[in-house]
Amino acid sequence: MIVVHHLENSRSQRVLWLLEELGVPYEVKRYARDPQTMLAPAALRAVHPLGKSPVVTDDGQTVAESGAIVEYLVGRYGGGRLAPPEGTPERQRYTYWMHYAEGSLMPPLLLKLVFDRVEGAPMPFFVKPIARSIAGRAKGSFIGPQIDLHLDFVEGELAKSTWFAGNELTAADIQMSFPLEAAAARGGLDARRPRTMAFLERVHTRPAYRRALERGGPYELLR
Numbered sequence: 001m002i003v004v005h006h007l008e009n010s011r012s013q014r015v016l017w018l019l020e021e022l023g024v025p026y027e028v029k030r031y032a033r034d035p036q037t038m039l040a041p042a043a044l045r046a047v048h049p050l051g052k053s054p055v056v057t058d059d060g061q062t063v064a065e066s067g068a069i070v071e072y073l074v075g076r077y078g079g080g081r082l083a084p085p086e087g088t089p090e091r092q093r094y095t096y097w098m099h100y101a102e103g104s105l106m107p108p109l110l111l112k113l114v115f116d117r118v119e120g121a122p123m124p125f126f127v128k129p130i131a132r133s134i135a136g137r138a139k140g141s142f143i144g145p146q147i148d149l150h151l152d153f154v155e156g157e158l159a160k161s162t163w164f165a166g167n168e169l170t171a172a173d174i175q176m177s178f179p180l181e182a183a184a185a186r187g188g189l190d191a192r193r194p195r196t197m198a199f200l201e202r203v204h205t206r207p208a209y210r211r212a213l214e215r216g217g218p219y220e221l222l223r
């Protein structure tokens with residue numbers, strides 16, 4: 001039986017969505033974040049040394065890293081679904097977006113989360129202006145422009161087809177959903193990028209996505 005080690009309000013939500021699309025039975029083991037640090041509990045380190053989510057255990061194997069998990073599940077249980085055939089241009093786009101989501105789009109969004117927190121963190125009053133100035137400069141000179149660059153790129157790419165790899169939903173869309181949801185929550189993604197917003201709307205109306213939310217519990221992304 002597949003067990004998804006699912007941290008609340010996290011990337012692992014998309015693994016539940018994938019499994020619902022595939023219609024494969026699975027078990028969800030939920031983990032709560034530390035309310036102060038927002039980190040995962042130590043119990044997750046018993047599953048994988050990094051203690052991050054998602055992690056999936058299946059048939060004696062432990063698979064970590066969202067992209068690797070998605071590829072594992074589609075390879076083992078997809079039966080040709082949710083991935084374009086090998087050797088096609090769609091397959092190449094699929095592979096690109098599968099890696100782009102965590103490799104390129106997430107890093108500036110994560111940096112923004114960290115620097116937003118630095119700005120709001122409790123600290124001695126005399127340090128505050130310095131910390132705010134450093135955070136403000138990092139966001140203004142690098143992080144913000146990088147997020148805009150990526151979101152403009154995504155918006156342009158979605159003019160080419162309904163989904164990222166073509167006109168059929170694939171697991172690359174599932175992988176891309178999390179950074180785009182994070183961008184809508186805290187990265188400035190809004191109606192100024194209508195194709196990307198429409199992508200998210202299409203995702204959110206899928207019955208499998210809704211079932212996954214019920215299985216995973218609360219899903220409110222960190223701001």
Ligand SMILES: N[C@@H](CCC(=O)N[C@@H](CS)C(=O)NCC(=O)O)C(=O)O
Nearest residue numbers: 010011039040052053054065066102
């Ligand atoms: N690139 C990894 C990132 C894993 C990751 O950082 N997961 C977050 C959840 S969104 C996490 O476990 N955070 C809690 C922590 O670092 O303790 C993946 O896609 O699996």
